[in-house]
Amino acid sequence: MIVSSPYDKLLQSLPVRELTASVPGTDRQRSDARYWEYGDPTAATTLVLVHGFRGDHHGLQLVVAELLGGDTNTPDLHIVAPDLPGFGQSAPFHAGAHSLAGYALWLQEFLRVLAPTGRVAVLGHSFGSIVVAAAVADGLAVDEVILVNPIAAPALSGPRGVLTRLAVFYYWAAATLPERWGYALLQNRAIVRIMSVSMAKTRDSHLRRWIHNQHDRYFSAFANRRVVMEAFTASVSHDVSEFAAQIRQPTLLIAADKDDITPLAAQHRLTTLFSNATLRVIENVGHLIHYEKPKAAAAFIRDFLAGERAL
Numbered sequence: 001m002i003v004s005s006p007y008d009k010l011l012q013s014l015p016v017r018e019l020t021a022s023v024p025g026t027d028r029q030r031s032d033a034r035y036w037e038y039g040d041p042t043a044a045t046t047l048v049l050v051h052g053f054r055g056d057h058h059g060l061q062l063v064v065a066e067l068l069g070g071d072t073n074t075p076d077l078h079i080v081a082p083d084l085p086g087f088g089q090s091a092p093f094h095a096g097a098h099s100l101a102g103y104a105l106w107l108q109e110f111l112r113v114l115a116p117t118g119r120v121a122v123l124g125h126s127f128g129s130i131v132v133a134a135a136v137a138d139g140l141a142v143d144e145v146i147l148v149n150p151i152a153a154p155a156l157s158g159p160r161g162v163l164t165r166l167a168v169f170y171y172w173a174a175a176t177l178p179e180r181w182g183y184a185l186l187q188n189r190a191i192v193r194i195m196s197v198s199m200a201k202t203r204d205s206h207l208r209r210w211i212h213n214q215h216d217r218y219f220s221a222f223a224n225r226r227v228v229m230e231a232f233t234a235s236v237s238h239d240v241s242e243f244a245a246q247i248r249q250p251t252l253l254i255a256a257d258k259d260d261i262t263p264l265a266a267q268h269r270l271t272t273l274f275s276n277a278t279l280r281v282i283e284n285v286g287h288l289i290h291y292e293k294p295k296a297a298a299a300f301i302r303d304f305l306a307g308e309r310a311l
Contacts (some may be wrong), residue, residue, distance in 0.1 A: 001213065002212050002213065002217070003209050003210045003212075003213035003233060004210070004263045005207075005210045007061070007062050007124055008064045008147070009067050009071040010065045011064075011069075013069065014038055014039075014064070014065065014068055014069055015038065015039065016036055016037065016038050017037045018034065018035075018036055018037075019034070019036070019037060020032050020034055020035075021033045021035060021082075021110065021113045021280075022113070023085075023109050023110050023113055024097030024109050025085065025093040025094065025095075025096045025102060025105070025106055025109075026093065026097070026099075026101065026102045026105055026106075027057065027093065027094060027095045027096040029093075029094040029095065029096075031085060031090070031091040031092065031093060031094060031246075032087035033082050033083070033085065033090045033091070033106075034057075034066075034082065034083050034088065034090050034110050034111060035057070035080055035081060035082035035110075035114075035122070036057050036080070036081045037078070037079070037080050037223065038064050038068055038078070038080075038081070039068050039077055039078045040076070040078055040080055041080035042078075043076045043118070044076045044118045044119060045076060045077050045078065045118060045119045045120075045121065046078045046079075046080060046082070046114075046116035046118065046119070046120050046121070046124070046135045047067075047077060047078070047079045047120075047121045047122070047123060047146075047305075047307065048079075048081075048110075048111065048114075048116075048120070048121070048142075049063075049064070049079045049080070049081040049123050049124075049125075049128075049264070049289045049302075050078065050082075050084070050107065050122065050123065050124040050125070050128035050129075050131050050132050051081070051083070051084065051087075051125060051128050052125045052126030052127045052128050052149075053126060053127035053231055053232065053235045054087065054089060054217070054219050054220075054222065054228065054231075055087065055088075055126075055218060056083045056084075056087050056088025056108045056221055057081040057082065057083050057088060058088070058214065058216050058217075059089075059125065059214070059218070059290055059291070060081055060123075060125060060290050061081075061288060061295045062291065063148075063290055063297055063298055063301070064079050064081065065123070065294070066294045066295050066297070066298030066299075067301065067302065068155040069081065069299045074234060077214050077305075078116070078121060080114060080116070080127075082110060083212055083216065084106075084128075084131070084231075085098065085103070085106055085225070085227075086098055086103075086222055086223040086224070086228075086231065087221060087222050087227070087229030087231075088218070088221050089221075091223065092223040092227050093106075094227075095240075095246075098226070098227050098230035098231045098234065099230060099233075099234050100130060100131065100134050100234040100237070101134070102140055102152060103131045103134075103135075104134035104135040104138055104140075105135075105138075105141060105233070107122075107131055108135050108136040108138065108139070108140050109134070111142075113208075117230075119143045119144075119165075119294055120141070120142045120143055121142060121143060121145070121305065122136070122140070122142045122144075122145060122146070123142040123145075123146040123147070123148065123301070124136075124146075124147055124148070125147075125148040125149055125289075125290055126148075126149050126150075126151060126232070126287065127151065127234075127235045128239055128260075129147040129148065129149065129150040129151055130151050130234075130238050130239060132145060132147065133150075133240045133242075133243040133244065133247065134238070134242075134243050135173075136246075136249065137243035137246035137247055138241070138248050142249060143249060143250075144249055144250050144251070144252070144305065145247060145249050145250070145251040145252070145302055146251070146254070146304065147240060147251065147252070147253050147254070148254045148289055148290060148297060149254070149255065149256060149259060149262070149287050149288075149289050149290075150236075150240045150250050150253055150255065150256075150262065150267065150270065151235075151239045151240055151261065151262055151269075152239060152240055152241060152262045152266040152267045152269065152270035153186065153239055153241060153262055153263075153266040153269075154236070154239055155235065155236045155239070155261055155262075165202065166191055166242070167232075167236075168236065170185070170191070171186075171228070171232045171255070172183060174186045174225065174228070174229070175225070175229045177264075179225065179302065182225050183224075183225050186220065186225060186228055187220040188210075189216060192216060192219050192220065193212060193214055193215070193216070195215070196211060196212045196215040196216075197212070198213070198260070199260070199284040199286055199287045199288050200286070200288060200291075200292070201258050201284065201285055201288070201292065202285070202292045205234070207291075207292065210291075211214075211288065211291050211292070214291065221297075239286075240270060241269075241270055241273055243264050244270060244273035244274045244277075245273055245274070245275070247274055248275055248276065249276070250276050250277075250278075251274050251276060251277040251278070252277070252278050252280065252300065252301065252304040253258075253270065253271055253277055253278065253280070254280050254281075254282065254289060254300050254301075255267040255279060255280070255281050255282070256281070256282055256283075256285045256286050256287065256289055256293075257281055257282070257283045257284070257285070258259065258284065258285060258286040259286050259287050260286055261287050264281065267279060270304060278297035280300045282296045282297065282300075
C-alpha cells in the first residue's frame with residue numbers, strides 16, 4: 001500500500017534525472033551508486049544530500065520539494081541525492097567494510113566522480129551528518145556544510161538511551177541468528193513500525209500514516225545483513241563532535257527540541273566546537289525533521305545559502 005502525501009504533485013513536477021556513477025570504495029574496487037539529480041545541472045550551487053541509517057534518497061525528498069518547488073523555490077540550485085552504498089539502489093562495497101571511514105571516503109570519491117562546478121554544499125541527516133562531518137574533516141572540498149538532526153553526542157547517551165541499547169540488542173540478535181532468520185528479523189514489519197512510532201512526534205494522523213508508510217517501503221531496502229550490521233556499528237560508535245574542530249567551512253546545524261537521539265543541550269555544545277557554526281532549532285519535532293518539518297528546514301537552508309552568497 002502506498003500512502004499519498006501533500007507533496008506528491010509537487011514532487012512529480014520537479015525536474016529529476018536518475019543516474020548511476022561508478023565509485024571506488026575503500027578497497028579501490030568500483031561499485032555502482034544510484035543518485036537522483038534535481039534542478040538545473042548548470043546552476044551556480046550544487047547541494048549534495050546524504051541520508052540517514054537504513055534510509056535512502058526518498059527520506060530527503062520533501063526538503064528537495066520545499067527548496068525547488070512552489071513560490072519559495074531557491075533559484076540557481078542543483079541538488080544531488082545519492083543512495084549510500086548498500087542501501088536503496090546503490091550496490092554495497094565489494095570487500096571493504098561499511099564503516100564510517102568507508103562511507104566518508106566513498107562520499108569524497110562520489111564528489112570526485114560527480115565533479116560539480118561552482119559552489120558546492122553538502123547536507124547530512126542523522127547518520128548522514130556523521131558521514132558528512134568525517135568526510136569534510138578528512139578534506140572533502142566543499143564550501144558549506146549543513147547538518148540536520150546531527151548526532152551531536154554518542155547515541156547511547158541520548159535522552160532515550162535505553163531504546164538505543166535495545167536497538168543494539170536487536171542488531172546483535174540479527175547478526176547472531178542464522179542468515180535466513182537474521183534477515184527476517186531485520187525486515188520484520190512490526191519492529192520497523194515500533195521504530196517509526198517511537199520517532200514520529202506529529203499529531204497529524206495523515207502525516208503519521210505517511211511517515212510509517214515511508215519506513216515500511218524504504219527502511220528495509222538494504223543489500224544484505226552485513227551492510228546493516230556494519231553501518232549500525234558505525235552509527236553508534238561515532239558522532240559529529242569527533243570532527244567538528246577540524247571543519248572550517250561555514251556550518252549550519254538544524255536541530256529539534258524533541259529529538260530522542262540527541263538532546264538539545266548537546267546540540268548547543270556541539271555548535272561551540274565548530275569554528276564557524278550556526279544553530280537553528282525547530283520546535284515540536286523530533287528526529288524526523290525531514291518528514292515532519294521540511295518547510296522550516298528548507299527555510300533555514302535557503303537563508304544560510306543566501307547569507308553566505310552575500311558575504
